[in-house]
Amino acid sequence: MNPDKQSVGKRNTVAVIGAGPAGLSAASALAALDFEVHLFEKESREGGKLNQYHQLFPARESASEVMGELLISVDKENIIRHLGLGVNSIKPSDGGWAVHHGDGEPIRSDAVIVATGFDFFDARLKEEFGYGIYSRVITSVDLEKKLNEGRETLLHKGTDPAAIAFVHCVGSRDEQVGVSYCSRLCCITGIKQAIEMKELFPETKVYNFYIDMRAFGTGYEELYRKAQEQYGVRFIRGRVSEASEDAECRIRLKAEDTLMSRPLKVSVDWLVLLVGMRPGCSPVQTDQSFLGSDNPLTGNALPGMPGVYSAGCCSGPMSIPESVASGRSAAFQVIDHLNSKQ
Amino acid sequence: MKNRFGFEIQDNRQIDLDLADDRVNDEVSAIIRAWRSCLKCGNCAAVCPEGEGVYKLDLSAFLDLSAFQKLTGLDKCYLCGKCQLVCPRGIPTRFVIMQVINYMKEYGKAV
Amino acid sequence: MTKYWKDYQKEIAEDEFFYVRSCIRQNFFPGAENLFIDILRNKLGKAIFEDADHTTCTGIGYHSDIVPLETIMTVVARQFALMKERGYKNMIVSCVTSFGIYSEILDLWKHDPALKSKIEGYLKEATGRTFEEPGNMVHASDILYKFRQEIAAQARYRLVNHETGQPLKVVDHIGCHYAKTFPERGVGGAEFPQVLTGLIRAWGGETVDYPERRHCCGFGFRQYILQPSRGYSISHSRTKLESMKPYEPDLIVANCPGCSMFLDRWQYTLEETDGSVYGPANEKIPVLTHEELAGLVLGYDPWEIGLQTHQVPVEGLLEKMGIPYDPEKKYTDRSGRVIGHPEKIHNSICHESR
Amino acid sequence: MNLVSEGDDETLIRIMSEDTIWYCGQCMSCKPRCPRGNIPGVVIQILRMISQKNGYFIHSAMGRQQLAVKRSIGHNILETGYCIHPTRVNPDLHPEQGPVWEWMSDNAPEVYGRFDKNYDASGPGLLRRISPESLEELDRIFEVTGCKNLWETLETESEKQIDGKFAKYD
Numbered sequence: 005m006n007p008d009k010q011s012v013g014k015r016n017t018v019a020v021i022g023a024g025p026a027g028l029s030a031a032s033a034l035a036a037l038d039f040e041v042h043l044f045e046k047e048s049r050e051g052g053k054l055n056q057y058h059q060l061f062p063a064r065e066s067a068s069e070v071m072g073e074l075l076i077s078v079d080k081e082n083i084i085r086h087l088g089l090g091v092n093s094i095k096p097s098d099g100g101w102a103v104h105h106g107d108g109e110p111i112r113s114d115a116v117i118v119a120t121g122f123d124f125f126d127a128r129l130k131e132e133f134g135y136g137i138y139s140r141v142i143t144s145v146d147l148e149k150k151l152n153e154g155r156e157t158l159l160h161k162g163t164d165p166a167a168i169a170f171v172h173c174v175g176s177r178d179e180q181v182g183v184s185y186c187s188r189l190c191c192i193t194g195i196k197q198a199i200e201m202k203e204l205f206p207e208t209k210v211y212n213f214y215i216d217m218r219a220f221g222t223g224y225e226e227l228y229r230k231a232q233e234q235y236g237v238r239f240i241r242g243r244v245s246e247a248s249e250d251a252e253c254r255i256r257l258k259a260e261d262t263l264m265s266r267p268l269k270v271s272v273d274w275l276v277l278l279v280g281m282r283p284g285c286s287p288v289q290t291d292q293s294f295l296g297s298d299n300p301l302t303g304n305a306l307p308g309m310p311g312v313y314s315a316g317c318c319s320g321p322m323s324i325p326e327s328v329a330s331g332r333s334a335a336f337q338v339i340d341h342l343n344s345k346q
Numbered sequence: 347m348k349n350r351f352g353f354e355i356q357d358n359r360q361i362d363l364d365l366a367d368d369r370v371n372d373e374v375s376a377i378i379r380a381w382r383s384c385l386k387c388g389n390c391a392a393v394c395p396e397g398e399g400v401y402k403l404d405l406s407a408f409l410d411l412s413a414f415q416k417l418t419g420l421d422k423c424y425l426c427g428k429c430q431l432v433c434p435r436g437i438p439t440r441f442v443i444m445q446v447i448n449y450m451k452e453y454g455k456a457v
Numbered sequence: 458m459t460k461y462w463k464d465y466q467k468e469i470a471e472d473e474f475f476y477v478r479s480c481i482r483q484n485f486f487p488g489a490e491n492l493f494i495d496i497l498r499n500k501l502g503k504a505i506f507e508d509a510d511h512t513t514c515t516g517i518g519y520h521s522d523i524v525p526l527e528t529i530m531t532v533v534a535r536q537f538a539l540m541k542e543r544g545y546k547n548m549i550v551s552c553v554t555s556f557g558i559y560s561e562i563l564d565l566w567k568h569d570p571a572l573k574s575k576i577e578g579y580l581k582e583a584t585g586r587t588f589e590e591p592g593n594m595v596h597a598s599d600i601l602y603k604f605r606q607e608i609a610a611q612a613r614y615r616l617v618n619h620e621t622g623q624p625l626k627v628v629d630h631i632g633c634h635y636a637k638t639f640p641e642r643g644v645g646g647a648e649f650p651q652v653l654t655g656l657i658r659a660w661g662g663e664t665v666d667y668p669e670r671r672h673c674c675g676f677g678f679r680q681y682i683l684q685p686s687r688g689y690s691i692s693h694s695r696t697k698l699e700s701m702k703p704y705e706p707d708l709i710v711a712n713c714p715g716c717s718m719f720l721d722r723w724q725y726t727l728e729e730t731d732g733s734v735y736g737p738a739n740e741k742i743p744v745l746t747h748e749e750l751a752g753l754v755l756g757y758d759p760w761e762i763g764l765q766t767h768q769v770p771v772e773g774l775l776e777k778m779g780i781p782y783d784p785e786k787k788y789t790d791r792s793g794r795v796i797g798h799p800e801k802i803h804n805s806i807c808h809e810s811r
Numbered sequence: 812m813n814l815v816s817e818g819d820d821e822t823l824i825r826i827m828s829e830d831t832i833w834y835c836g837q838c839m840s841c842k843p844r845c846p847r848g849n850i851p852g853v854v855i856q857i858l859r860m861i862s863q864k865n866g867y868f869i870h871s872a873m874g875r876q877q878l879a880v881k882r883s884i885g886h887n888i889l890e891t892g893y894c895i896h897p898t899r900v901n902p903d904l905h906p907e908q909g910p911v912w913e914w915m916s917d918n919a920p921e922v923y924g925r926f927d928k929n930y931d932a933s934g935p936g937l938l939r940r941i942s943p944e945s946l947e948e949l950d951r952i953f954e955v956t957g958c959k960n961l962w963e964t965l966e967t968e969s970e971k972q973i974d975g976k977f978a979k980y981d
Contacts, residue, residue, distance in 0.1 A: 128461045131648035132671075132844070167363075179848035211363075215846075229435070232383040236375065241386070245844050248668040251703040256668040261361060263386050270363035349730055351907040353687040355695070480894040483938045485912075488926045491937060509935040510945045517894040520837040522859040523881045523965070524888075528956040535948065557839070583951035633838040638850075640843060647843045677836025682884060683876050687907060689836065725909040763926055768909040788914070790921040791928075799914035 018338055019044065019103045019113040021091045021287065024052025025074060025324050026316025027119030029331030032077035034117075034338065041083045042103070042111050046090035050075060052121050058151035060324060061196040062223035067148075070324065091287045094312065099345075101311060104287075115311040115338040118295065119331060120286035122317040125175025125183070125279040133171065133277055138249045141275045143174075144193050151197075155204050158274065160254075164205045165273030169257055170194045171244045172214040176280035187280035188321045191218045194278045195231045202235040210237045211270065213244045213259055221323060242268070247275050281321040288312065294320045303337050304330070313337050366410035370449045377445055380437045390429035390439055396422050411454055420447060465636075465646035469603040470593040474505040475545035477536055479552030480513050482714035482746070488763020489714075489748040490551055493597055496751055500611055501604050505549070508539045516554040521679035530562050530572075531579045538580065538588035546592035549600055553713035556596040557634025560642050563590060596635060598712035598747040602644055602652045605659040613756030616662030618707075619779030624663040625707040628742070629653035630697070630720065632713025633673050653710050653747060660754045662708075669700035674716040681719075694723040698735040698742075705737035708774055709744045720744045725768045741769040753780060760786050812851050815858070827862035833873035863961060866968040878969040881962055889950055892941030897923065 016039050020031045023045035031043045049055070051074075057067035078085070086105065093104045094116055102110040127135035127143050135141045140160070142150070150157040158165060172194055176187040191214065198210045212231075217239065219228045231237040242260045250256050255275045261268045283294045288306060295314045298305045304319055306312045315334040316327040348354050375382050420443065429439040474497070482489055497503040515532050518524035540548060550556040566573035580586055601608065616625045631650040636643025645651030648671065654664045675693025680686040697720070701709075711717040721744040727733045728741065736742035744767065745753070752762040759780065764771045765787045775782050790796050814822055826832060835855045842850045861867075868874030887899055902913040915922045920930065929936030953959050 126461075131461050131646060134648075137649070173846070178846040180843065180846060209363075229383050233379050236382055243844075243846065246671060248670060249666060250668050264361070266359055266361050268361040268363060348685075351687065351726060351730070352684045353691075354685075355688045355692055355730070358692065358696070478937075480896075483893070484895050484897055484900065487915075487923050487937055491927055507935040509933065509939060510942060512892040512941055512945055512949055513888055513894045515888055515894065518880075518884045518888055521877075521880045521884060522856065522863065523877060523885050523958075523962070525860065525956065525958055525961060528953055528958040531952045531956050532949065535952065579952065579955050583955040584948045633840055638839050638842050671840075673836060673838035673840055675836065677838070679833070679876070679880055680836050682880055684904065685876075686873070689834070691907070693836075722908055722912070726907040761926075766911060766915055766922070768911045789925070790918075791925045796918045796921045797914065799910040 016040070016115075016342055017042065017100075017111070017113045018115045018117065019091075019094075019101070019111060020117045020119060020315075021094075021103075022046075022052065022119035022121055022316070022318070023050040023078075023085070023087075024119060024121045024316060024327065025054055026121070026318075026322075026327040026331035026334075027052075027117070028074045028078050029328040030117045030119060030315050030335045031083050031331075032074075032080070033332045033335035035078070035080040035083045037335070037339065039082065039338075042086060042113065043078065043083055044086045044089055044091050044103070044105060046088070048088045050078070050085070050087070053124075054324070056145055056148055058148045059196070059200070061192045062221065062227045064196070074328075093287045114342055115313070117313050117315050117331070117334045117338065118286050118288055118306065118318055119315040119334075120284050120318045122281040122284045122294075122321070125181075125187075125282050127174055127277045127279050129181050130174055130178075130277070132245065133174065133247045133275065134249070134255075135277060138247070138253075138255060138275075140249070140253060140255050140273060141247060141277065143277045143279045144170075144190070144197060145279060147197055147274075147276050151200060158201075158204065160273040165208050167209040167211070167270065167272040168198075168201050168205075168274045168276065169211040169213060169244070169255075169270065169272040170198055170276045170278055172212065172217075172278050173243065174277040174279050175282070177215065183280060183282070185321075186218060188218065188220065189323055190278040190280055192221065192224045192227065194276075195219065195224070195228050195237075197276065198237040199227070199231050199235050202231075202237060208273075210235075211272070212237060212239045213242055213257075214239060215241070215243055240268070244275075281317060284318055286318055294318065304334060305337065305341075311338070311341050361410075361413075367412065367453075368410055369453050370411055370446060373449050374442060374445045378438060378442050380435060381442050383435045384437060385435060387434060389432040389434060393428045393432050395426060395428065396424060420450075423447075462646045462649040462651070465640060465643060467595070467599070467642060467644060468593060469595050469599050470547035472503050472547075473545060474503065474547050474549045474600075475540040475543065475591075476505050476507045476549045476597075477511050477514070477551060477555065478507070479550075479555060479714045480517065481718060482551055485718040485766065486714060486746050486749070486763055487766060488752075488761065489746045492752045492757065492762045493551070493601075493748040496608070496748070496755065497600070500755060501607055506543060506545060508543060511536050511539055514552070514555040514558055516552065516558050517678055517682075519558065520554065521682060527576065527579065529558060530565075530576045531583065533559060533562050534576050534580045534588045535584060535586060537590060538584070538586035540591065541587070541589045548591040548594040549597050550594065551597050551714070553596060553632030553635045554715065556594075556642075557632075557638055559594055560639045563594070564639065566590070596652075596712065598635075598652050598656075599644060601747050601751050602655045605656050608751055608755060609659045612660060612754045614754055614778050614780050616657060616660045616708075616750075616754070616778070618777045620777075624661055625777065626665050626704060627657045627662040628665045628667065628670075628701050628704075628706045628709045629657060630670075630674065630709060630711040630713075630716050632711065632716050635712060653712055656747060656750060657710065660750070665701060665704045665706050667701040667704050669697045672697050672700075674711075674713075674719045675723075676715045676719055690719065691723050691726060694719050695727060695733075698724065698727070698733075701742075702735045706742055707737070707777060709742050710747060710750050711744065712747045714746065717744055717746045721768050740773055743767065743769050743771045743774045745771075753778065756780075758782070758786075760789075812849075812854070815854055823858075824867060827858055827865075827867040828870035828874070830871045830873040832858050832862065833871070833876070864964060866964065866971075868965075869968050869971055870973055875969060878965050881965050885962060889946065889953060892946055892949060893938070897938065 018034050018039050019042045020027045021044045031041045034041045051071050091105050094101045100114040101116050104110045201210050219225045242262045244257050244259045246258045248256050254271045256271050259268050295318050298307050304314045313334040315331040423443050427440040497505045515524045515529050519529040636647045640646040643650050657664050675690040677690050680689040724741045759782050788798050839852045841852050897919045902916050923930040927937035929939050
C-alpha cells in the first residue's frame with residue numbers, strides 16, 4: 005500500500021447514527037482505523053433491538069453476551085458516544101455533512117453511516133389475531149421478554165400450557181397490511197422459539213403455522229429439522245385465518261391444513277405472532293420504505309448523498325451477523341469514499 | 347339421511363386437533379423419529395408404483411387415528427422401498443409404512 | 458392504508474335520509490322498518506323519506522347467481538335515480554346484503570368509470586332515468602349507532618336484569634356483508650365491528666365475545682333457497698350457537714335481516730331435530746334486530762313492533778328487562794281481534810296466562 | 812383456487828361442470844383473509860356465471876338446481892318486485908320456518924296489516940304493492956342488461972338430459 009495514500013483516518017470524523025449491532029460494528033471498525041467517531045443513539049443505552057432478545061438463532065448464544073462483546077468493541081477513546089440523543093437531519097456542509105441533533109451545535113463529519121434499524125410490525129393491524137385484545141396472544145418479541153423473565157411467566161393458571169401455536173408471516177408477505185416483502189428472519193425465530201418452548205415444557209404440543217418455510221441461513225435448515233425430529237414440533241402448512249378467545253381464556257384457532265386440503269381448528273394457551281420487520285425512522289427517510297442504494301449489489305451508498313451509507317436493517321431485514329458485516333462494510337466504503345476525494 | 351325438514355345436517359370436515367387421537371402417530375414417531383422431519387415434498391409419491399398409498403402417508407405425520415382409518419391404499423404397499431431411495435430427509439419410509447400398518451392393527455382395526 | 462379496528466370510524470350523515478327497505482326484513486320482521494322510521498321521525502326528529510317506487514335490489518338473486526352484475530347494478534342505479542329525483546343525498550339501507558352490494562357497486566364504478574357509463578346507458582335505455590351516486594350511504598344500524606346516546610337518554614328500559622341489576626349478556630352478530638368486503642365501510646372494521654356493541658353498551662348491556670363471533674350465520678343464499686342444501690345453512694348457525702352456549706347469553710342482536718331470521722328459526726329446527734337448546738335454563742335464546750332492540754329500550758309495545766313474529770318467544774327477555782306486556786294482545790290484528798295462534802305456541806301461552 | 816389459477820381450459824370446464832363451485836355460500840369471509848388481496852368468493856361467482864351461460868351447469872346435480880332458483884327467486888322479483896314475499900314462502904316447502912311462520916303466512920293480510928295499513932296496497936310502506944310501472948321498469952332492466960337471456964339459457968339447457976342421470980333432481 006502506498007504510504008501517501010494512507011492519509012484518511014485521524015483527521016477525519018465520521019458520524020454513525022444508531023448503536024445497534026450494525027452501528028456498533030461500523031463504529032468499532034472506523035475507530036480501529038483511527039477515525040474520530042460520533043456514535044448517536046436515541047435510546048439511553050446501546051444495543052437497539054438486541055436488548056429485547058433472549059437467545060439468538062441458530063446456535064442459541066445468549067443475547068446479552070453477544071451484546072457485551074459488541075460493547076467491548078466500541079470501548080475506544082476515539083468513539084464519542086451520544087446516548088439518548090437522536091439525530092434530526094443531516095445537511096451537506098463544507099464537502100461533508102452537518103449532523104443536526106437534539107442538543108446544541110451540529111457536528112460536522114466527513115461521512116455518515118445510517119444504522120437506524122427497523123421497527124417491529126404492529127401486530128394489532130392483523131386484527132383477526134386479536135393482539136392487544138386477547139391477553140394470551142403475544143408477539144415473538146413479547147415471548148423473548150418472557151423467556152428472559154423466566155418459565156413461570158408462561159404458565160396458564162399456574163399449570164404448564166397444553167398447547168402453543170406460532171403464526172409465521174405476521175406483517176410479512178401480506179397485501180392486507182401493505183407489506184409485500186418477506187422479513188426473512190421470522191421463520192428461524194419461530195423454529196428457535198418453538199424449540200425453547202419444547203425445552204421448557206416437553207409435554208406441550210407446539211404447532212407452527214407457515215405459508216413457506218424460509219430457513220435460508222447457515223445452520224437454519226438443520227435447526228428446522230431438529231425442531232421436527234428431536235423436539236416433535238408440528239409444522240402445519242397453512243396460515244391461521246382467525247383467532248378468538250374461548251370461555252377458559254384459551255385461544256381458538258382456525259386454519260386450513262393446505263397439504264391435507266382440510267380446515268382445522270385447535271385451542272392453545274399461547275398464540276405467538278412472528279412479527280415481521282418494518283422500515284424504521286431515520287433522518288434520511290423520504291418515504292416509509294427501507295433505504296435504497298445506488299449500488300445495491302456491491303455496496304450501500306444512499307442515492308444522491310455522497311459519503312452517506314446505510315448499514316444493517318434500515319436497508320432491509322437482516323440477521324445479526326449480516327448486520328455486523330453490513331456495518332463493517334459501510335466503514336470500508338467510507339474509507340474508499342474519503343480516499344477517492346483526496 | 348334427510349330429516350323431516352327435507353335435508354341432511356352433515357358433520358363438519360374440520361380437523362379438531364384438540365380431539366385428535368395421536369396414538370399411531372406417537373408410537374411410530376417414537377420408533378422412527380426421522381418420520382417427523384417429513385417435508386411433504388412428494389418425492390416418495392412420485393416414484394410409488396402403487397400410486398396412491400404412500401402419497402397419502404407422506405402427509406400423515408399430522409393424521410390422527412380416524413384419518414388413518416380412511417387411508418385405503420396403505421395395505422397395497424409393495425414394500426419395494428423406492429420411496430426410501432428418493433427421500434431428501436433420508437426417512438426409512440418402508441419401515442414407517444410397516445410400523446403404521448402394525449399399529450393400525452392394534453388401535454384402528456381398519457387396515 | 459393500514460388501520461385497525463379503532464381507526465374505522467365512518468362518516469354517517471346527520472339528517473335528511475332516503476330509506477330503502479329490505480325484502481327479508483319486511484317478510485320476517487314486519488314491524489322493524491316502520492319502527493325504525495318512527496324512531497327517526499318521532500324520537501330523534503329526523504327527516505326520513507321512503508319512495509313507493511323503489512324495489513328489491515335483487516341481491517338474493519345476484520348472490521344465488523341468477524342475476525348478472527350488470528342487472529343488479531342497473532337496478533341499484535334506479536334506486537339512486539329515485540333518490541336524486543326526490544332531492545336526497547343521504548341513503549340508509551335496511552338490508553345488510555343490499556348494503557354490501559351498494560358498497561361493491563360504488564367501489565367497482567370508482568375503479569372502472571367505463572362500467573359506470575355502461576350502466577348509465579342501460580338505465581337510460583330501460584327507464585329513461587338518470588342517477589347520481591349518494592353523498593353518504595350507510596346501513597340502518599349505523600344510524601342507531603350514531604344516535605345511541607340520544608336513544609339512551611330517552612330510554613325507558615335498560616339491557617339490565619331488573620331484578621338482579623346485572624347487565625344482560627348480549628351476543629352481537631354482524632352480517633358478513635356489512636364490512637367483510639369493505640372494512641372501511643363498517644364502524645369498527647371487519648374483525649371487531651363496534652356498530653352493535655356500541656348500542657348494547659350504551660343501553661346498559663354487556664357484549665359476549667365468543668369464539669365463533671365472526672362466523673357466518675350460514676344463509677348461503679342458494680344453500681338455503683334449495684331444500685336439499687339447507688343442512689349447509691343450519692350447520693353454520695349450529696356452530697355459532699354451540700360456541701355461544703357456555704356464555705349463557707340472554708339475547709342475540711343482529712343487524713342483518715337474514716342472520717336475524719336464521720338464528721331465530723334454526724333454534725326451533727335444531728330443537729325439533731335433536732333436542733338441542735342453546736340458551737340458559739334450557740330455553741332458546743331470543744333474537745332481536747337492531748331496530749327491535751332500540752324499540753324495546755325506548756318503551757314501544759312488544760307486540761306493536763312485531764316481536765310475536767319471532768319463532769323464539771321473547772317473553773322471558775321482557776320479564777328480565779321488566780317490560781310489561783299483555784299476552785292477550787300478542788296474536789291480534791290491527792283492531793285487536795285474535796287471529797288464531799301458531800300451533801305449537803298455543804299451549805305455552807295458555808299455560809302462562811293461567 | 813389452485814386449480815382455477817393454474818388449470819387449463821379443460822380443467823376449468825370440468826370444475827364448472829361439477830358440484831364444487833355451487834357449495835360456496837357467498838359470505839365473503841375469505842376477502843379480509845387473503846394475503847394477496849384476492850377474493851375467492853368473487854372468483855366462484857364468475858365461474859358460476861360462465862357455467863350457466865355455457866351450459867356446463869347441467870352436468871352437475873347442484874348446477875341443475877339453478878333452474879329452481881330462477882323459477883322461484885327470479886320470478887318473485889319480476890312478478891312482485893321483491894326477492895321474497897309472504898305469499899311465496901310456502902310453509903309446506905319450508906317446515907324449518909316453524910309454526911310462527913305458518914301462522915303469519917296463513918294470516919298474512921291481518922298479521923302484516925297490523926304493522927302497516929299499506930300492506931299489499933299502493934303508496935309507500937311495508938310490503939306495499941309495487942306499481943305496474945315500476946315492475947315494467949324492472950322488466951326492461953332485466954331485458955336490456957342480459958338477465959332475460961341468461962334465464963332463457965337456464966331454461967333451454969336444463970331441458971337437456973344427461974343420460975337420465977339427473978332425472979331425480981329435475
